[in-house]
Amino acid sequence: MTPRPSAAxxxxxxxxxxxxxxxxGLRSRTLLSTVEAGLARVxxxxxxxxxxxxxxxxxxxxxxxxxxxxxxxxxxxxxxxxLGQGTTxxxxxxxxxxELTHLGSLYHDDVMDGADxxxxxxxxxxxxxxxxxxxxxxxxxxxxxxxxxxRGERAIQLQADTFERLVLGQMHETVGPQEGDEPVDFYLRxxxxxxGSLIAAAAQSGIIYSGAPEEFEQPMVVFGEKAGVxxxxxxxxxxxxxxxxxxxxxxxxxxxxxxxxMPYLLLGHSSDAASADLRARIDEGQERIAAGAxxxxxxxxxxELRDHETTxxxxxxxxxxxxxxxxxxxxxxxxxxxxxxxxxxxxxADRSA
Numbered sequence: 301m302t303p304r305p306s307a308a309x310x311x312x313x314x315x316x317x318x319x320x321x322x323x324x325g326l327r328s329r330t331l332l333s334t335v336e337a338g339l340a341r342v343x344x345x346x347x348x349x350x351x352x353x354x355x356x357x358x359x360x361x362x363x364x365x366x367x368x369x370x371x372x373x374x375x376x377x378x379x380x381x382x383l384g385q386g387t388t389x390x391x392x393x394x395x396x397x398x399e400l401t402h403l404g405s406l407y408h409d410d411v412m413d414g415a416d417x418x419x420x421x422x423x424x425x426x427x428x429x430x431x432x433x434x435x436x437x438x439x440x441x442x443x444x445x446x447x448x449x450x451r452g453e454r455a456i457q458l459q460a461d462t463f464e465r466l467v468l469g470q471m472h473e474t475v476g477p478q479e480g481d482e483p484v485d486f487y488l489r490x491x492x493x494x495x496g497s498l499i500a501a502a503a504q505s506g507i508i509y510s511g512a513p514e515e516f517e518q519p520m521v522v523f524g525e526k527a528g529v530x531x532x533x534x535x536x537x538x539x540x541x542x543x544x545x546x547x548x549x550x551x552x553x554x555x556x557x558x559x560x561x562m563p564y565l566l567l568g569h570s571s572d573a574a575s576a577d578l579r580a581r582i583d584e585g586q587e588r589i590a591a592g593a594x595x596x597x598x599x600x601x602x603x604e605l606r607d608h609e610t611t612x613x614x615x616x617x618x619x620x621x622x623x624x625x626x627x628x629x630x631x632x633x634x635x636x637x638x639x640x641x642x643x644x645x646x647x648x649a650d651r652s653a
Contacts, residue, residue, distance in 0.1 A: 322643040331382065331636045338378035338387035338395075339371055345396040349443045350403075360428060360436040364406055367419035372531075373398045373502035376644070380503050380520055382637050384512030390451055394505045397447035397459065402498055404440030405466055407433045412474065414557040416550055451509070458508075462501040469493025473559065483565050492525055495532040500524030519631045523641065526625035531648040533618035536561040538651075540606040552602040556595040558586045562617065566610035578604055615649075622649035 323332035350365045352358040377395035378387050409415070410423040411430050417423055425433035441463070448459040469490050477486040503524035507516045539554050539561060554561050567579040578601060585598040605611060625645040632638045 322640050322647060331379075331640060334382060334387070335375060335378050338381075338392065339374060341387065341392045342371070342374040342378070342395050342399065345392060346399060349396060349400055349447070350440070352439075356432075357436070357439055360424060360432055361439055363421075363424055363427070363436075364403055364418060367421050369399075369403070369419065371399065372648075373402055373499060376499065376502045376524065377506040377509075379637060379640055379644075380506030380512070380516075381510035383507060383516055383632065384510030386510060388510055390509035391506055393447050394451060394455060394458075394509050395502065397444040397455075398462075398498060398502050398505065400440050400444035400447070401459070401463065401466070404437040404444065405498075407437030407440070408470070412470065413554060413559055415553050417553075454508070455505075458501055458505065462497050465493040465497035469495075469497070476560070483560075483568060484562070487560065487562065487565055488529060491529045491532040496525035496528030499528035499531070516632060519628050522628040523625045523645070526621050526628060527645045527648055530618045530621035530625060530645065533562055533614055533621060534649050534651060536563060537611055537615050537618070540602060540611060542603070542606070550595075552598060555582060555586070555602060555605075556589055556598055558590060562614040563605055563608065563611040566613055567605075567608070570610065575608070575610070578608065618649040622646055 323329070323335070346365060350361045352361055374395035377391055377398065381387055381391045406418060407424050410418050411425045411433050415423045416426055423433070424436060428436075445456075445459060448455040469492075472486070473490045473494065477483045500521045501524070503520040504517055506512070507514075507520050536554070540552060540563065542551055550556070555564060564579065564582060567575045567582075570576070581601045582598065582605070585593075585601060588597060589595050622645045626642050629638055629641055632641070
């Protein structure tokens with residue numbers, strides 16, 4: 301029998317601490333209700349878009365949707381839409397399309413990373429194999445494109461530009477830095493493409509499709525991209541968490557699969573022998589895992605990396621990018637939306653899962 305994840309929820313409570321850390325306070329109580337109502341509309345659209353008349357596609361496309369998710373991207377689109385005419389039909393459709401794009405990318409990412417779990421359940425390729433997982437991701441991308449097509453040329457261009465960056469980010473992560481590339485700078489560009497671009501598109505789309513002032517668009521692009529990088533840097537720290545019940549992933553999933561993370565890359569900037577030795581042991585373990593060894597051979601090295609200074613430095617970098625995202629909000633009017641965006645940027649760099 302195919303494993304069936306728990307149903308998704310549209311409530312913000314417990315998701316990145318949003319209800320407590322973003323929408324708390326007198327000014328934001330009405331905003332919280334508005335955003336949750338908008339998310340309920342997106343969730344309804346999502347549920348319809350992941351369904352299919354084809355029995356196999358219906359099961360596979362609903363699989364990760366039903367595992368839940370933070371719905372960060374739709375939340376940002378709905379939130380920034382409050383700077384204009386609010387949660388319009390167009391905002392809901394574009395927010396749904398961007399979440400479908402994100403959902404499709406998870407199927408592909410898990411295949412490329414060799415991940416065993418996603419959102420606390422077996423990853424799709426462990427259930428149906430790589431080919432079906434990849435094709436399911438493609439199906440969700442197609443559904444996203446259909447939604448964007450309803451909104452016209454600008455929406456199609458936004459989707460195409462964002463999707464191009466997602467693909468380039470994954471491609472560059474796969475091949476790694478080339479001659480002349482500084483590894484840390486290269487990695488930050490990968491994060492901006494793979495994660496920041498889609499979050500930026502979501503924040504920007506709320507402005508565009510609510511009729512908000514045009515001068516808010518570029519600040520939202522900068523905000524979303526920087527918040528996205530902060531989000532991913534914190535993910536690199538969370539990836540080393542010893543408690544898979546919190547993260548839904550095996551500790552060190554990325555590094556076990558040979559995917560570099562910021563704590564690992566920063567080992568190359570450390571001049572002490574202990575850091576060089578730790579990096580060498582991780583490299584050796586990755587080579588052995590690629591050759592068929594049990595991934596648990598890296599348990600000891602990853603436990604050391606968890607407590608290493610480079611992991612603490614990664615956390616500091618996440619907070620730095622978070623602050624730069626907040627700085628980008630300067631052109632926005634003071635009020636509940638700006639306050640919530642500020643709290644969001646802080647929350648993505650200070651969470652446990």
